[in-house]
Amino acid sequence: MDLAGFTTLHVDIRDGIAHVVLDNPPVNALGATMIRELHELLGALGGDPSVRVIVFSSANEEFFLAHVDLHILEEMDQLRAIAASNPEVNVFQATGELLRHQPQITIVKLAGVARAGGAEFVAAADMAFAAKGTARIGQPESLMGILPGGGGTQYLRERVGRNRTLELLLGAELLDADRAAAYGWINRAVPAADLDAFVETLAANIAALGPEIVARAKRVVPPSDIVAGLREENDAWSALVETETTAKLMSGAVERGIQTPEVERDLEGLMRAVAAG
Template identity: 65%
Template sequence: MNLDAYKTLSVAVDSGIARITLDNPPVNVLSGTLIRELHEVLGALRDDRSVRVIVFSSANPEFFLAHVDIHILDEMDGLEELAGRSSGANLFQGVGELLRHQPQVTIVELAGKARAGGAEFVAAADLTFAARETAGLGQTEVLMGIVPGGGGTQYLRERVGRNRALELLLTADLVDADTAAAYGWINRAVPAAELGAVVDGVARKIAVLSPEIIAAAKRLVPPSDLTDAYQAEHDAWAELVSGPLPLRLMTRALEHGVQTPEGERDLESVMRAVATAVQD
């Protein structure tokens, strides 16, 4: 595996742990290129028995994965091949399926914010530890006039229950690490200064185990079969995203600084203002 072949992420492997750093400036959107490279690197690691754990972190301390790149809708024809490789109903669910079925244990080290497709990525990983002072999670798709299309509805229902899933989906609020942990969205909130050490400690404990033990544990605690649920989620997302409102909202969002650091720091306020202006 050529560890230097990627444009939007970097990889370092040591002592049974592959550390993947997401690096897609300025705010780490989940772009077509990043999705391709995630497919490539996870595929390359899949059969590497020397790697027991994969840790994901971000080169940007503010943003783990901001959300799916708004411009990706213009690239969908060129990404059909990737969508066809997974058991998800669409490209975005396919990213979650990669993570959910990776033979290694996948861990997210969440120092910054992850919204929409970024939050789906976090929930699809096996384990997540988040910085108490700086991390945030938000399933914010309704602010763009759509519903989650990358597995978010199902991941939330499994992790936090139906009532909290509806709260998170329909308020689109950014949730802090302590609340996310209390809801069951993540494993644990820890002080930011201790986040790296906590994740490293968990990763090293798992990495000394044999691949057979890890495989047995993951087989005995399997991810749910979401085939039908994925299709239902995709159909709802596709119907909404093809309407006129999401395009208007996304266009105005870009004009108001979304996908820049300034616009993403308080995305919810920006999008609520955009939604009000569009509806007036």
């Protein structure tokens, strides 16, 4: 595998740990190229027993993954192979499911913002640790006239329970690290200055255990089978994304500069302003 051949991922493998840095300026939107490259990388790593831990971080200190790129529907040709290989789920859900079923332990190091598809990515990983004061996470899709379509409804319910899932989906609140940890969306909140060292130590300790222990731990604590729920989620997303209301909200967001750092800092405020006219 040519680790230098990726355009949205920077990969460094050492001592049993694959460090993957997500890099898609200006706000680290989850676009078709990044999705394709993630599938290529995770597929290759899945067959490499020398790698026992995968740590994901961001090249952008403000944004871990802003959300799915709003222009991704124009790039779906890149994802045809992924769709064909994952007939039970949609291409967005396929990324989370690949991450959930990865044989290695997957860890997200969340220092900035993760919304929508970015929040789904965080929840799909085995573990997530977030920086106090800088990390935030939310599922604001309802403000765009839709619901999560990349597994978010199911991942949230599994992590935080039904009542809090409904609160987060419909309230569209952006949680800080402490609240996200209290809800169970992430493992724990860590002082920002300590996040790198904390995750590095944990990853090194896990990698030192050896491949057989890690593999067996993943087998005895498997991800839940949520395919039926993912199908329901896809049906709901598909029905909503085609409505006139959603089209107006999306076009209004584009006109006001969504996917620029300035606007993304308060995406929820932008979408509420668009909805209010």
